[in-house]
Amino acid sequence: MAHLLALFFPPSVLRPAELATDAGILLGGAAIVAWLTWRRRWAWLWREWITTVDHKKIGIMYLLFAIVGLMRGGVDALMIRTQLAMPNNTFLGAEHYNEVFTTHGTTMVFFMAMPFIFALFNIAIPLMIGARDVAFPKLNAISFWLFAFAFLLFNMSFLVGGSPNAGWTAYAPLTELHFNPGVGENYYLIALQITGIGTIATGVNFLVTILRLRAKGMTLMKMPLFAWSALITSSLVIFAFPALTIALALTMLDRLFGSTFFTIAHGGMPMMYVNLFWIWGHPEVYILVVPAFGIFSEVVATFSRKRLFGYTAMVGSLIAISLLSYGVWVHHFFTMGAGAAVNAFFGISTMLIAIPTGVKVFNWILTMWGGRIRMTVAMLWQLAFIPTFVIGGATGVMLAVVPGDYQFHNSYFLIAHFHNVLIGGVVFGLFSGLYYWWPKMFGWMLNERQGKWAFWFFLIGFWVTFFPQYLLGLKGMTRRIYVYPPGLGWSTLNLVSTIGAFAMGAGFIILVYSILYSWRHRQPDLTGDPWDGRTLEWSLPSPAPEYNFAVLPRADARDAWWEMKRSGSCGKVSAVAVGPIEMPRRSAVPFLLGLSFFVAGFGAVFSFWTIALFGMAGVIALLLSGWFDEHDHHEIPAEEIRRSQAALGRFES
Amino acid sequence: MNARAPEASRPNLPLEFQDPRESLGILGFWFFLASDVVLFSCLFAVYAVYHGRVAAGPTPFQVFDLGPVLTETLLLLTSSFTCGLAIFMMRRGSTRGLSVWLLVTLLLGMAFVGMEVHEFAGDILRFGTWHKSAFLSSFFTLVGTHGGHVSFGVLWAAALVVRLWRQGLTPGTARRVYTFSLYWHFLDIIWIFIFTAVYLSGKIT
Amino acid sequence: METSTPKAHEIEQGEVVEISALAPRFEEHAFPWRQIAGYAASLLLTLGALLLVERRLLPAAWLAPVILALAAVQAGLQLGLFMHLRESLGATWHVLTLALAIVVALGIVILSIWIMAFKSGVS
Numbered sequence: 001m002a003h004l005l006a007l008f009f010p011p012s013v014l015r016p017a018e019l020a021t022d023a024g025i026l027l028g029g030a031a032i033v034a035w036l037t038w039r040r041r042w043a044w045l046w047r048e049w050i051t052t053v054d055h056k057k058i059g060i061m062y063l064l065f066a067i068v069g070l071m072r073g074g075v076d077a078l079m080i081r082t083q084l085a086m087p088n089n090t091f092l093g094a095e096h097y098n099e100v101f102t103t104h105g106t107t108m109v110f111f112m113a114m115p116f117i118f119a120l121f122n123i124a125i126p127l128m129i130g131a132r133d134v135a136f137p138k139l140n141a142i143s144f145w146l147f148a149f150a151f152l153l154f155n156m157s158f159l160v161g162g163s164p165n166a167g168w169t170a171y172a173p174l175t176e177l178h179f180n181p182g183v184g185e186n187y188y189l190i191a192l193q194i195t196g197i198g199t200i201a202t203g204v205n206f207l208v209t210i211l212r213l214r215a216k217g218m219t220l221m222k223m224p225l226f227a228w229s230a231l232i233t234s235s236l237v238i239f240a241f242p243a244l245t246i247a248l249a250l251t252m253l254d255r256l257f258g259s260t261f262f263t264i265a266h267g268g269m270p271m272m273y274v275n276l277f278w279i280w281g282h283p284e285v286y287i288l289v290v291p292a293f294g295i296f297s298e299v300v301a302t303f304s305r306k307r308l309f310g311y312t313a314m315v316g317s318l319i320a321i322s323l324l325s326y327g328v329w330v331h332h333f334f335t336m337g338a339g340a341a342v343n344a345f346f347g348i349s350t351m352l353i354a355i356p357t358g359v360k361v362f363n364w365i366l367t368m369w370g371g372r373i374r375m376t377v378a379m380l381w382q383l384a385f386i387p388t389f390v391i392g393g394a395t396g397v398m399l400a401v402v403p404g405d406y407q408f409h410n411s412y413f414l415i416a417h418f419h420n421v422l423i424g425g426v427v428f429g430l431f432s433g434l435y436y437w438w439p440k441m442f443g444w445m446l447n448e449r450q451g452k453w454a455f456w457f458f459l460i461g462f463w464v465t466f467f468p469q470y471l472l473g474l475k476g477m478t479r480r481i482y483v484y485p486p487g488l489g490w491s492t493l494n495l496v497s498t499i500g501a502f503a504m505g506a507g508f509i510i511l512v513y514s515i516l517y518s519w520r521h522r523q524p525d526l527t528g529d530p531w532d533g534r535t536l537e538w539s540l541p542s543p544a545p546e547y548n549f550a551v552l553p554r555a556d557a558r559d560a561w562w563e564m565k566r567s568g569s570c571g572k573v574s575a576v577a578v579g580p581i582e583m584p585r586r587s588a589v590p591f592l593l594g595l596s597f598f599v600a601g602f603g604a605v606f607s608f609w610t611i612a613l614f615g616m617a618g619v620i621a622l623l624l625s626g627w628f629d630e631h632d633h634h635e636i637p638a639e640e641i642r643r644s645q646a647a648l649g650r651f652e653s
Numbered sequence: 654m655n656a657r658a659p660e661a662s663r664p665n666l667p668l669e670f671q672d673p674r675e676s677l678g679i680l681g682f683w684f685f686l687a688s689d690v691v692l693f694s695c696l697f698a699v700y701a702v703y704h705g706r707v708a709a710g711p712t713p714f715q716v717f718d719l720g721p722v723l724t725e726t727l728l729l730l731t732s733s734f735t736c737g738l739a740i741f742m743m744r745r746g747s748t749r750g751l752s753v754w755l756l757v758t759l760l761l762g763m764a765f766v767g768m769e770v771h772e773f774a775g776d777i778l779r780f781g782t783w784h785k786s787a788f789l790s791s792f793f794t795l796v797g798t799h800g801g802h803v804s805f806g807v808l809w810a811a812a813l814v815v816r817l818w819r820q821g822l823t824p825g826t827a828r829r830v831y832t833f834s835l836y837w838h839f840l841d842i843i844w845i846f847i848f849t850a851v852y853l854s855g856k857i858t
Numbered sequence: 859m860e861t862s863t864p865k866a867h868e869i870e871q872g873e874v875v876e877i878s879a880l881a882p883r884f885e886e887h888a889f890p891w892r893q894i895a896g897y898a899a900s901l902l903l904t905l906g907a908l909l910l911v912e913r914r915l916l917p918a919a920w921l922a923p924v925i926l927a928l929a930a931v932q933a934g935l936q937l938g939l940f941m942h943l944r945e946s947l948g949a950t951w952h953v954l955t956l957a958l959a960i961v962v963a964l965g966i967v968i969l970s971i972w973i974m975a976f977k978s979g980v981s
Contacts, residue, residue: 238688239691241688268787276698
């Protein structure tokens, strides 16, 4: 018993910050349970959300987790910046600092950006291409619950057993058992493998959805650009994530089962981990940013009231970026010393990516040219993105110059560069998409005035945070140091950077406040088309009914809904055309599968093999149940569809 | 499994393609296999880099015994053939023929897994565990991952046989049998490369 | 040999084949000739590769590329004869995806060997 207590609660989880978080989570959890019980919402929660296979609801659940992830990763970021605000600061100890930057990076990539992207895919893609759901709705729910339970497992680490502390890249040999005893890295390795399975399934799901379920008439070159970006992202996912799975699995085998992949003593090579990790890692960068490119392409056309400029070039450049992205991974470790020929090859391939990316930037600018631009919050994020991303891209080309990289490598110059592209590209894009599709998700608008406040705080905060970091890098400050002496010329720049980070934090708080405010003071979207949109999702009421389209639409032109509006159609259907619709049945299997993986993962983290086997038995049993299941669909009668469409005022009179 | 009206079926196509919703599963499964190709390629890359890194342990030449490996190969090649016959029977509408050949495939798969477990156990007794060297770690992981896939396939085939007995040959069952066959042939391809790039190459000095 | 393509009036959403190279084709036969031929060829190729190595029928430097080429042929046979590669309801997107997967897989193996060889010794 004492042994178990020591295992679960080592000193690193008994620091005041962790205990306060414990208390907060317990109180918050108790409050949620009390509320659910008091309002008798348990059955509702189970029926409407936990067992749902509806892509729109799954999207909303992804979004909820992404915002929680953003908060957790953001708090980590503020702790990092607080520690670095002044020389010789003692806010965090060395070990604590390692844990915080590890969870910051991991959370932001896997538990904020990825679910945020999948949220927007789920919400928008089927509606955009005129489908009633994704190709495999149950698998979609399974992906979500694997992600959600992995999120839980990863975030449990700093409360029970101890946090991972080897950086978000988890390089060997630092992650080897000998150098890193304790269970923290196990949490990292196992949680990411679980969510990785779900991610590959999501990739397969959206590939089939987009290739097979488009509306009649919507040929590939008539698809909205966001659908193209989802297609490209999904193809990157299925080819990139296996490499991550292998990198993590081999480290796990080393730690838990005594293999010697990355230990030098028995002939292993830590560098092989680095190689495998970045075979995934570089395509991953494009998995994150390509969806943002898609969002911006929709937003810029809508709010400029113009067709997207250079559609074909946009598609071509997406494809070029995705193909090139497989052949650049060594630029993350030029300094490893693989040789001049290797570095030259990967340096040149990296620089090549700037060409298609540049094409895209010019096309976005030329879409705005001569358009009637509306300065909504979604559009503001787009406008801020272009210069921010261009600067981030340009510093990326600087890093691709191999001799230069030997100077910049692992300095704050690199930190500033990748935050420049990941925040300026991905996060700005996700916020733009959030404001753009919010009314479609919930049926009410986000407050624009508060949204602009959040925008300005976040944008100015962003530049105040990261521009000084370029200078710090050039002055020689390296990443992952938790303390520095005065007199190096770093102190002022670090203080400025910290002030900027808190401004970004304020922007986030305003955003969350604005969501709550807009919820209380609801400004409903009654038309379903609040932005005068161009693509099919805006032809539906907000939020869309369970079956999305009462009658499947035809899309004979790009910007199908825009053309329909121009030809006088108003998104209404004739009552005679409505027939019964077959929809997938809700299922408890996805949730239980996630739970089983969680149990198995928890057992593996602590090497409690009975518990792990118990969890895996659950996984097998649930898979078997799926193999025998023939009745996973139900039919909505035509009468019911007529009734709901009439209530929405969607019938032609 | 998109939501669409049930009347849209294709009577002149093979059963597994007749229901458009079921046929989506076939394309999805191909995409999963493409992903699995990359997964195995990473393990092959690890093996390719590590096969000479034997530390104080045995070399590939010492470890590999081509006799049992050839038997394993023949078992798997034959099972791939019988799996092809199972699909052939399914296309002819013979539930009985399908079940029989599926059962034969399953038994050959089990024999393969049994042989491999025996081979691994022998290796460990003679040369020690994978802790010995990076070569042994990468060898056991690559070949073991394939073996794990085959074991999963055996379980899957068993479930399919039961499903065939209980529900007969429906479009849903046909689609599942068809995707199983893709999986099984795919594993055969992976084994061909393991046989060549691991075992045979280990015997070239 | 009978081959059939879905007829135009049957084509539904998502089944329009935009790239003619990806058009599906179904094949049905009265006797499993293809399976038997595939099995025989795979046995031949396997035993051939084994013989080449066991009997040292080629110089050592040639052996590895030759047996890998034989393996590639055998993989192609499995794909073509057993896996019904051209069958699909709608465009055969999996052929394109599989081709890309093979390119990525070869890239990972070959480039990893190149990178991890540390030829220069400079760092």
